Amino acid sequence: MSHRVPRTALLSTAAVTAALLALTAVPAQAAPAGGQPFAAPVGGQPFAAAEAGQPFAAGPTVYDITDTLARDLAATVTPLAARVAADADQTLDLSAAVAGKGLGKRVAQADEAVLRAKGLEDADSALLQVRLAHPDMLPALRAGKAPLIAATPTDDTAADLVAYDRAGARVVLDVATVPARPVLMIEVDTAQALTLGAEVLRSELAAAGVTSATTADGAPAVAAAGDQMQVASTGYWATKVTSVQVADIKEPFFKGNAEIFNIVGGYDLNGDPKVDIVEMPYLDKAATTYYPNQLLVHFKAYKWNLADVVMMEDDGDTNYKSLAIALVTALLTVIDGGAAFTPLVTAIIDAMPNKWWTDDPDYVDSWYTLSTKSTGRLNGAAGNAWMTVQPYWVAAL
Numbered sequence: 001m002s003h004r005v006p007r008t009a010l011l012s013t014a015a016v017t018a019a020l021l022a023l024t025a026v027p028a029q030a031a032p033a034g035g036q037p038f039a040a041p042v043g044g045q046p047f048a049a050a051e052a053g054q055p056f057a058a059g060p061t062v063y064d065i066t067d068t069l070a071r072d073l074a075a076t077v078t079p080l081a082a083r084v085a086a087d088a089d090q091t092l093d094l095s096a097a098v099a100g101k102g103l104g105k106r107v108a109q110a111d112e113a114v115l116r117a118k119g120l121e122d123a124d125s126a127l128l129q130v131r132l133a134h135p136d137m138l139p140a141l142r143a144g145k146a147p148l149i150a151a152t153p154t155d156d157t158a159a160d161l162v163a164y165d166r167a168g169a170r171v172v173l174d175v176a177t178v179p180a181r182p183v184l185m186i187e188v189d190t191a192q193a194l195t196l197g198a199e200v201l202r203s204e205l206a207a208a209g210v211t212s213a214t215t216a217d218g219a220p221a222v223a224a225a226g227d228q229m230q231v232a233s234t235g236y237w238a239t240k241v242t243s244v245q246v247a248d249i250k251e252p253f254f255k256g257n258a259e260i261f262n263i264v265g266g267y268d269l270n271g272d273p274k275v276d277i278v279e280m281p282y283l284d285k286a287a288t289t290y291y292p293n294q295l296l297v298h299f300k301a302y303k304w305n306l307a308d309v310v311m312m313e314d315d316g317d318t319n320y321k322s323l324a325i326a327l328v329t330a331l332l333t334v335i336d337g338g339a340a341f342t343p344l345v346t347a348i349i350d351a352m353p354n355k356w357w358t359d360d361p362d363y364v365d366s367w368y369t370l371s372t373k374s375t376g377r378l379n380g381a382a383g384n385a386w387m388t389v390q391p392y393w394v395a396a397l
Contacts, residue, residue, distance in 0.1 A: 066151035090132035119321030133183040141182040152187035154317035175252035197320035204324035236300040240392035257284030265344035266307035271336035313362035
């Protein structure tokens with residue numbers, strides 16, 4: 001786990017440039033011996049160089065990797081299905097499910113490729129899992145009906161789901177209808193990925209000089225010696241979320257739980273952007289109200305008693321290093337005017353590539369200018385989520 005060192009001094013142009021270069025530098029990846037790297041997709045068809053059995057190389061997306069792996073596993077899907085059917089949650093760690101089999105090495109290669117694709121290559125984790133696509137399929141699966149296997153698309157707008165039978169033949173399914181035939185989904189454990197990715201975001205932002213309202217262990221960030229304003233020794237004000245709901249986004253039948261996180265932005269005592277990454281691991285279903293009593297904004301060592309919030313979702317294909325680069329690029333160009341609070345929501349949203357408005361990661365909603373006095377129901381600017389909040393005094397120990 002990385003340890004963040006808050007920096008409150010203004011960065012020089014040279015320092016900003018160096019920080020951005022450090023973030024964007026990507027070491028060259030050699031193609032694995034005996035295999036070819038993935039080729040560019042043509043007309044939405046499967047990748048020509050990503051044939052079953054070939055080693056993974058740098059460059060493919062999460063879906064490219066999991067789709068190829070699904071084809072590799074199609075011939076041995078029956079014993080895998082038996083393991084899923086016997087599990088109470090119908091979700092298994094894929095590396096454990098195929099341990100000791102000839103495909104174990106292939107799954108390990110896929111896991112390494114997924115970590116690279118998500119900007120988590122330094123993590124010592126296995127992210128791939130296998131899951132039954134829908135609970136209604138369980139009786140047929142337990143009755144021995146031959147299942148299909150597919151990769152979970154990372155685009156909610158996909159009209160079809162491409163699955164594979166035991167012969168490796170493609171079977172195209174309608175995403176709007178739960179098929180009678182069981183389907184096993186190969187996908188990323190987004191809950192685990194978000195935990196790892198949030199730490200990457202915190203570390204990369206801190207390394208570029210974007211401070212946090214909290215330290216890695218949740219303790220108050222310490223104000224610099226020359227600051228005119230100091231954190232009250234008796235405590236500080238925070239904004240507590242008492243309830244929250246995201247609208248019905250009408251995801252297809254095979255989608256698993258959402259993984260929600262928030263980018264909370266304000267200014268430190270020097271007028272530089274201050275950002276917290278706040279996870280909401282409980283908020284995994286649309287059109288469902290949750291009552292977390294969670295602290296969202298920590299108003300300590302803030303120049304203003306105001307902050308903005310951008311809510312996002314990791315649906316599998318998020319590259320956290322790319323997101324960190326975009327945030328750093330945006331936030332280090334924002335200038336606090338000194339006379340009034342400058343909103344950070346627009347800067348954060350404008351920094352995101354167009355592809356991140358589908359599923360990489362999803363923009364959910366945003367809230368402007370939460371203050372130490374914010375209370376009651378707050379509808380998001382995009383009308384896709386709401387939360388009720390209240391001021392909360394965090395007393396010093």
